Amino acid sequence: MGNRRISPDLKNCALDLWECGWDRSDICSALGISSASLYRWIQLFNEFDSVVKPPSPLRGRPRMITLAALTAMKEIYNHHPDSYLDELVWFLALHHDVVISKSALHDNLRKAGLT
Numbered sequence: 001m002g003n004r005r006i007s008p009d010l011k012n013c014a015l016d017l018w019e020c021g022w023d024r025s026d027i028c029s030a031l032g033i034s035s036a037s038l039y040r041w042i043q044l045f046n047e048f049d050s051v052v053k054p055p056s057p058l059r060g061r062p063r064m065i066t067l068a069a070l071t072a073m074k075e076i077y078n079h080h081p082d083s084y085l086d087e088l089v090w091f092l093a094l095h096h097d098v099v100i101s102k103s104a105l106h107d108n109l110r111k112a113g114l115t
Helices: 008-019 024-031 035-048 067-079 085-096 102-112
Strands: none
Touching (some): 008 024, 024 035, 067 102, 085 102
């Protein structure tokens, strides 16, 4: 059986049959599903109260530069406004363990309103 999208209605039906005391093999053969899917839906329902897994709260790319690093760079700019990007790249690498290119740093600083 290959991967296919199974509707939440069918998943709920399988769980209802499971709750009614049906045997695993009978549910799987009647609905045309695998036992691994049935067990996964039971686990999802027990964990989230739904047969559909909730979306991940993580969206998009993670930020390369943390707020602490941006704040530190803002302080550097306030004290040394003539700092070069390559100096800031070294500062981030040494003090914040952030490896970033000069162009990516420039984009981040521009978006933060520091240039």
